[in-house]
Amino acid sequence: MTRTAYTNARLIDPSTSMDVRGTLIESNGKIVAVGADVMPAPDDTIVECGDRILCPGFIDMRAHSVDHHAALAGGITTVILQPDQHTLLDNDAAVERIRQRSSETGSVHVLPMGTATKAMAGEEIAEIGRMQLSGAVAFTDCRKPVSNALVLRRLFEYAGYFNALIVQFAQDKDLAAGGFAHEGEIATRLGLNGIPAIAEAIQIERDARIAELTGARLHIALLSSKVGVDAVRAAKAKGVRITASTAPHYLQLNDNAVEGYRTFAKFSPPLRSEEDRLALIEGLADGTIDCLVSDHDPQSQDVKRLPYAQAAAGMVGFETLLALTLAPVHAGNIDLMTALRALTSAPADILGLSSGTLKVGAPADLTVLDHEKPWRIKTDAFLSAAKNSPFDTLPVQGKVWKTIVSGILKYDATHSVKD
Amino acid sequence: MSNDTRNQSPYPRAEVSPPSGSIFPYQHLLGLYGMDPTAIKHILDLADTYADQNRSRHKKTDVCSGLTQINLFFENSTRTLMSFEIAGKRLGMDTISMSTGTSSIKKGETLLDTAATLNAMHPDVLVMRHADSGAVKLLSEKMDCPVINAGDGRSEHPTQALLDALTIRKRKGQIHGQIIAISGDVAHSRVARSNIYLLNAMGARVRLVAPPTLLPKDVDQLGVEVFTNMEDGLKDADVVMMLRLQQERMQGAFLPSLREYYHFWGLTRDKLASARDDVLVMHPGPMNRGVEIASDVADDLDRSAIEEQVEMGVAVRMACLDILTRPLREEAHS
Numbered sequence: 182m183t184r185t186a187y188t189n190a191r192l193i194d195p196s197t198s199m200d201v202r203g204t205l206i207e208s209n210g211k212i213v214a215v216g217a218d219v220m221p222a223p224d225d226t227i228v229e230c231g232d233r234i235l236c237p238g239f240i241d242m243r244a245h246s247v248d249h250h251a252a253l254a255g256g257i258t259t260v261i262l263q264p265d266q267h268t269l270l271d272n273d274a275a276v277e278r279i280r281q282r283s284s285e286t287g288s289v290h291v292l293p294m295g296t297a298t299k300a301m302a303g304e305e306i307a308e309i310g311r312m313q314l315s316g317a318v319a320f321t322d323c324r325k326p327v328s329n330a331l332v333l334r335r336l337f338e339y340a341g342y343f344n345a346l347i348v349q350f351a352q353d354k355d356l357a358a359g360g361f362a363h364e365g366e367i368a369t370r371l372g373l374n375g376i377p378a379i380a381e382a383i384q385i386e387r388d389a390r391i392a393e394l395t396g397a398r399l400h401i402a403l404l405s406s407k408v409g410v411d412a413v414r415a416a417k418a419k420g421v422r423i424t425a426s427t428a429p430h431y432l433q434l435n436d437n438a439v440e441g442y443r444t445f446a447k448f449s450p451p452l453r454s455e456e457d458r459l460a461l462i463e464g465l466a467d468g469t470i471d472c473l474v475s476d477h478d479p480q481s482q483d484v485k486r487l488p489y490a491q492a493a494a495g496m497v498g499f500e501t502l503l504a505l506t507l508a509p510v511h512a513g514n515i516d517l518m519t520a521l522r523a524l525t526s527a528p529a530d531i532l533g534l535s536s537g538t539l540k541v542g543a544p545a546d547l548t549v550l551d552h553e554k555p556w557r558i559k560t561d562a563f564l565s566a567a568k569n570s571p572f573d574t575l576p577v578q579g580k581v582w583k584t585i586v587s588g589i590l591k592y593d594a595t596h597s598v599k600d
Numbered sequence: 601m602s603n604d605t606r607n608q609s610p611y612p613r614a615e616v617s618p619p620s621g622s623i624f625p626y627q628h629l630l631g632l633y634g635m636d637p638t639a640i641k642h643i644l645d646l647a648d649t650y651a652d653q654n655r656s657r658h659k660k661t662d663v664c665s666g667l668t669q670i671n672l673f674f675e676n677s678t679r680t681l682m683s684f685e686i687a688g689k690r691l692g693m694d695t696i697s698m699s700t701g702t703s704s705i706k707k708g709e710t711l712l713d714t715a716a717t718l719n720a721m722h723p724d725v726l727v728m729r730h731a732d733s734g735a736v737k738l739l740s741e742k743m744d745c746p747v748i749n750a751g752d753g754r755s756e757h758p759t760q761a762l763l764d765a766l767t768i769r770k771r772k773g774q775i776h777g778q779i780i781a782i783s784g785d786v787a788h789s790r791v792a793r794s795n796i797y798l799l800n801a802m803g804a805r806v807r808l809v810a811p812p813t814l815l816p817k818d819v820d821q822l823g824v825e826v827f828t829n830m831e832d833g834l835k836d837a838d839v840v841m842m843l844r845l846q847q848e849r850m851q852g853a854f855l856p857s858l859r860e861y862y863h864f865w866g867l868t869r870d871k872l873a874s875a876r877d878d879v880l881v882m883h884p885g886p887m888n889r890g891v892e893i894a895s896d897v898a899d900d901l902d903r904s905a906i907e908e909q910v911e912m913g914v915a916v917r918m919a920c921l922d923i924l925t926r927p928l929r930e931e932a933h934s
Contacts, residue, residue, distance in 0.1 A: 365817055366817075366821040369821075371734065372756070372790060372793060375816070377817070442738065486710075487710065488732035488734055489734045490733065
């Protein structure tokens with residue numbers, strides 16, 4: 182039986198708050214030993230980590246496309262796929278197909294979410310039980326939150342039987358109607374239709390009440406505003422089973438990035454004010470926000486290079502996930518353990534996955550990274566099929582060195598021609 | 601080897617030309633936000649001379665003869681399109697106008713492809729109107745020639761604000777220090793935005809008067825005083841600029857009814873009484889009589905400048921076309 186020993190690593194495991202220098206030994210796709218005192222056996226293949234951080238492989242809880250190579254280059258070992266695929270993932274066969282293709286490829290683990298309602302129409306509950314049996318890890322209507330309170334109540338009650346997680350995109354559809362920019366001075370000046378921040382808070386507050394009534398598990402995807410963070414914090418304090426995520430680009434940019442009608446900074450929800458950005462960082466620091474997601478959404482130039490109102494929202498996020506997550510760490514606003522937890526054990530706990538930890542017996546899904554390495558984002562060098570990112574030429578710190586999926590080395594920066 | 605010198609310009613796509621000490625250092629006229637007051641004054645001064653010329657027997661010059669002007673309108677317009685066409689013709693340009701009905705945007709062509717196509721025809725100036733904010737700027741990035749924004753979404757309509765400014769200057773002597781109330785559908789108005797930027801740059805005191813549903817969020821941060829009550833907003837005003845109320849706004853439930861709007865925000869003699877006696881009444885047209893403005897106010901020759909605005913429109917557009925094509929013409933002479 183071959184064993185690989187990752188020696189001289191800074192072992193960080195957010196699931197146990199471990200941060201020690203030592204060795205991790207992998208065998209047969211599982212972690213068999215980890216710690217400061219672990220010594221490799223003579224036959225072990227040695228991977229000398231040179232004091233780099235070795236942590237659980239990243240679990241990206243929100244991606245709209247699989248993009249294997251880009252994910253691996255971003256240190257991601259598990260991609261949670263949104264159900265808004267070419268064939269909508271609203272039935273067990275569609276979910277099954279994704280799982281099967283993932284295991285055949287033997288690359289990044291792809292775990293799909295199913296839709297919460299049939300055809301994401303927000304009217305009838307989708308086949309949550311059958312999709313769960315086929316491998317759906319959670320249920321969401323993507324960017325169309327279930328808005329009918331009665332449907333949502335029944336959905337929550339029904340999902341409770343399966344202990345299924347419902348993910349809601351927090352945006353009241355009526356308040357947000359026709360809008361695509363943060364409602365404020367910049368949108369007013371540029372003449373863009375705004376979405377008020379309270380559209381997020383109102384959806385969260387209502388959903389949290391229904392979750393409280395039904396005891397359901399609710400996850401809020403992509404927080405963007407201070408009032409949204411406050412709403413999640415208040416619901417958590419009341420004991421509602423609620424968790425939340427945001428994407429690191431909301432921690433990095435505010436709505437100034439939209440100036441000049443820059444469609445590459447058009448996201449849904451929109452980038453909000455500086456006050457909102459700071460509140461999101463605070464929310465991540467105090468645990469109100471559990472995870473960070475890439476919201477990876479490749480879009481071609483054709484749908485991005487359009488007048489702002491017509492342009493598609495979204496950005497490619499896999500390859501910049503780590504560097505953007507580390508930005509508030511290097512700025513001293515978040516500690517390293519919290520940042521890495523948001524990419525590993527936090528999503529694993531929410532989704533009930535066995536990965537996201539360095540505990541013995543866990544799958545050897547690992548990321549080795551150089552958290553201080555300075556580099557400059559070059560979208561041309563992205564492995565992703567699309568290059569839509571507002572971060573081209575941005576100097577950042579922190580780069581993935583190796584990505585290991587089920588014990589097998591899948592990405593190695595030293596061999597990457599495009600590094 | 602190409603003999604086309606324009607393609608060899610080191611700044612073919614820059615919005616701002618290299619520092620040259622030029623009084624008008626802009627390649628395009630996309631908007632008035634951030635424009636240097638000196639440059640604004642430069643346009644108005646030249647427009648003044650064109651205004652005189654337009655009243656004379658010899659309206660036409662040949663300063664721009666041989667140049668090609670394309671008017672590309674993705675949104676219906678009669679007066680702005682005609683005004684630009686007349687302006688171009690009076691400068692001796694060959695003008696070609698296209699509007700949505702005849703353009704291939706209906707056949708699914710993207711804006712940038714349209715830009716590439718037009719650019720290949722080597723126009724010397726492009727005038728464009730589009731329903732989306734920022735669309736004209738996007739197109740300008742792909743054009744080698746100067747681009748004039750004739751209105752984009754609810755973003756800017758610079759030549760309208762310039763003609764308003766010229767009208768005020770002619771009637772009031774100066775813009776600086778005037779109390780100017782802009783009233784009506786501010787939220788959806790590009791005219792309001794361009795006027796706010798220009799009038800603030802020229803030192804006027806700008807007020808906005810509108811029902812709360814037609815005021816965009818944080819608009820006070822643009823440097824204006826905001827009023828919802830007509831009498832308060834018009835008090836001691838030197839100029840009242842009315843905005844057109846788009847009928848389609850009624851569908852969005854911004855207002856309960858036209859008659860209620862007229863009662864509270866329509867410009868009537870009674871409401872105008874709180875303004876200065878010599879108040880100037882303006883409207884970018886086309887007017888909805890009995891909706892945003894009463895007929896007797898609109899037709900009051902002493903106060904209404906509505907027809908003069910149209911007249912100044914041609915002069916201002918001649919000035920803009922002249923100034924923007926000047927580097928090109930100077931290049932040809934040297």
